Amino acid sequence: MKRYNVAVVGATGAVGEEIFRVLAQMDFPINNIVPLASSRTAGTDIEFKGKNYRVLELTESVFEEQEVDIAFFSAGGSVSAHFAQFAAQSGAVVIDNTSHFRMDGDVPLVVPECNPQAIGDWKNRGIIANPNCSTIQMVQILKPLDDAFDIKRVDVSTYQAVSGAGKEGMEELVRQMQDFFAFKLDESQPKVFQHQIALNVIPHIDVFMDNAYTKEEMKMVNETQKILGKNVEVSATCVRVPVLRSHSEAITIHFANDVQVQKAIEVLKNAPSVVVVDDISKNEYPMPLISTNTDFTYVGRIRKDLYRDNVLHLWCAADQIRVGAATNAVRIAQKWIELEG
Ligand SMILES: NC(=O)c1ccc[n+]([C@@H]2O[C@H](COP(=O)([O-])OP(=O)(O)OC[C@H]3O[C@@H](n4cnc5c(N)ncnc54)[C@H](OP(=O)(O)O)[C@@H]3O)[C@@H](O)[C@H]2O)c1
Numbered sequence: 001m002k003r004y005n006v007a008v009v010g011a012t013g014a015v016g017e018e019i020f021r022v023l024a025q026m027d028f029p030i031n032n033i034v035p036l037a038s039s040r041t042a043g044t045d046i047e048f049k050g051k052n053y054r055v056l057e058l059t060e061s062v063f064e065e066q067e068v069d070i071a072f073f074s075a076g077g078s079v080s081a082h083f084a085q086f087a088a089q090s091g092a093v094v095i096d097n098t099s100h101f102r103m104d105g106d107v108p109l110v111v112p113e114c115n116p117q118a119i120g121d122w123k124n125r126g127i128i129a130n131p132n133c134s135t136i137q138m139v140q141i142l143k144p145l146d147d148a149f150d151i152k153r154v155d156v157s158t159y160q161a162v163s164g165a166g167k168e169g170m171e172e173l174v175r176q177m178q179d180f181f182a183f184k185l186d187e188s189q190p191k192v193f194q195h196q197i198a199l200n201v202i203p204h205i206d207v208f209m210d211n212a213y214t215k216e217e218m219k220m221v222n223e224t225q226k227i228l229g230k231n232v233e234v235s236a237t238c239v240r241v242p243v244l245r246s247h248s249e250a251i252t253i254h255f256a257n258d259v260q261v262q263k264a265i266e267v268l269k270n271a272p273s274v275v276v277v278d279d280i281s282k283n284e285y286p287m288p289l290i291s292t293n294t295d296f297t298y299v300g301r302i303r304k305d306l307y308r309d310n311v312l313h314l315w316c317a318a319d320q321i322r323v324g325a326a327t328n329a330v331r332i333a334q335k336w337i338e339l340e341g
Contacts, residue, residue, distance in 0.1 A: 003031035004337075007068040007092070009058055009083065010075030011035030011046055014166050015097055018326035019072050022295075024049050026330055029337070034066045037075070058083060064090040070333050073097060074325065088126030093336055095128050095329045099215075102129040102223055109226050111136050112331040113272040114143040118227075119332070120339050128332055131227060132219040133324025134158050134238065134247055137297040137316055139227050140323075144271040145253060145264060145312075146228060153233040153254035156220065160205060161243040161288065164320055168192045173242055193240060202240040214238055246288030247324065248317040258309040261302055268299055273323070278302055286317035294319055295327045 006023065010016040016037070023030065035046045035055045042057035056062060058079070063071060063086055071087040073080045074097035084094045084101070101107040108118035109129045119128060131139070134156075142151060162169040169192050176198035179188040185198065195202050206215035213221075213236070220236040233254075241248075269276050277286050278300035286298035297318040305311035318324060 001029055002337075003029045004069040005032045005034065005067050006030050006333075007034040007036055007063060007066065007071040007087070009036045009071060009073045009079065009087075010097075011055055012037045012041040012044070013074060014163055014170070014321055015074035015325045016072075017046075018321045019074065019329060020046065020048050022322065022326045022330045026334070028330060028333070032066070034062070034068060036062060060086045063087040063092050068092040070095065070336075072329050072333075074329075084127055091126075093126055093128065093333075095130060095332050095336075097130045097325050097329055099132065099219060100129075101127050102131060102219070103226065104129075109223060110332050110335070111139050111143075111227055111328060112335050114139050115227050115229070116335050119335055128336065130325065130329050130332065131223045132216070133164060133320035134160060134216070134236075134249065135220050135223040135227070136324045136328050137247065137318035137320070138220065138249060138251060139224055140271065140274055140297045140318075141251070141268065141299055141314070141316055142224065142232075142253070143228065144267050144274070145255075146230075146232070148267045149259050149264070150256040151228075151232050151253055152256055153235075154224065155235045155252040157237045157239065157250045158205075158220075159201075159239055159241045159243070159248040159250075161245050161247055161320060162193075162197060162240065163245045164205070164240075164247065165192050170244055173197050173244065197240060197242050200242065203237060205238040205240055243288050245319060245321060246291045246317050247320040248286065248288060248315065251314055251316065252305070253312050253314070254308075255310045255312070259304075259312055261304055261312065264312055265302055268302070273297060274299055276300065276302075286315060288317050291317040291319050291323075293322070295322055297323055 036058040045052040077098040077100040080100040162173045216238040217236040221234040285300035301315035
């Protein structure tokens with residue numbers, strides 16, 4: 001079996017560290033692994049399958065020097081904007097976790113459970129984009145329901161964990177909780193989030209756009225349409241909550257025709273990477289505590305609208321660092337290998 005030289009750009013970050021764990025757990029066919037980060041952490045070591053690898057500084061030439069075949073990028077949009085082209089030009093396939101290339105006309109935006117064919121179909125310039133973390137778990141649920149019942153409109157509210165803002169987001173919540181118990185939360189200045197996140201929820205993720213939606217909300221609209229390949233109406237409200245890890249979402253789905261709850265549950269039970277947890281008699285439904293550190297999107301609270309027979313409401317939770325980033329990226333790489341071979 002062919003083995004690949006794999007680079008992880010942003011190796012010391014929340015997503016980068018998870019990519020190493022997923023690669024090891026999935027026993028990805030690796031010849032050499034190259035951790036890349038900024039000059040701040042270059043020179044430190046990263047452990048992978050019992051061996052230490054030195055973190056190298058990201059440079060324009062490192063992909064060629066290290067003969068990289070597959071480059072995972074998760075170091076922010078501006079880093080991908082500048083460096084991804086050097087990886088692609090050196091012959092590597094780039095799998096990008098940032099938002100930079102997602103809506104480019106010649107870059108496939110892929111969730112392997114939904115549109116794996118996009119990897120081969122799209123005229124692509126050696127770059128494959130990983131969707132936004134909130135989009136991935138939502139489309140894993142929407143795609144099978146759309147295939148079965150034809151979706152016309154989706155309204156979603158997200159409950160997004162602080163780790164969606166990287167390691168610094170988690171540190172800010174923990175520090176503010178410590179300050180709360182030390183009776184000095186009043187002195188604590190927010191740095192990562194716009195307001196105090198401990199004991200609060202913030203209906204504001206990424207920047208506001210001219211249309212009064214945030215960029216995060218518009219990512220969910222545009223990316224869902226690109227992945228499903230249809231102009232389904234989507235409206236999103238994205239909210240940061242004081243949860244360390246795993247995003248949750250309340251989703252209302254409008255179908256072309258009437259839908260029975262039991263039939264929708266059957267469809268979701270057969271959907272790849274989706275687990276139905278829905279037994280209200282036992283208080284069983286998806287929660288971040290269930291989804292964290294797993295590769296599944298959990299769905300429950302599946303119920304009919306009180307007024308319309310063509311509308312369902314449901315609730316889901318998924319680990320956004322794995323399902324919403326690292327696992328999806330590695331699954332894309334596995335699909336790419338399958339297609340390449
Ligand atoms: N967190 C999530 O749930 C999530 C989900 C999906 C997508 N994403 C996306 O993934 C990307 C990374 O997110 P994260 O949460 O992992 O952030 P993070 O924890 O803050 O980590 C950022 C990583 O990028 C590296 N980096 C920053 N500037 C760099 C530069 N100029 N050159 C080279 N490396 C640089 C950092 O290296 P140093 O340690 O050297 O500073 C670190 O390894 C972002 O674009 C984010 O939007 C995140």
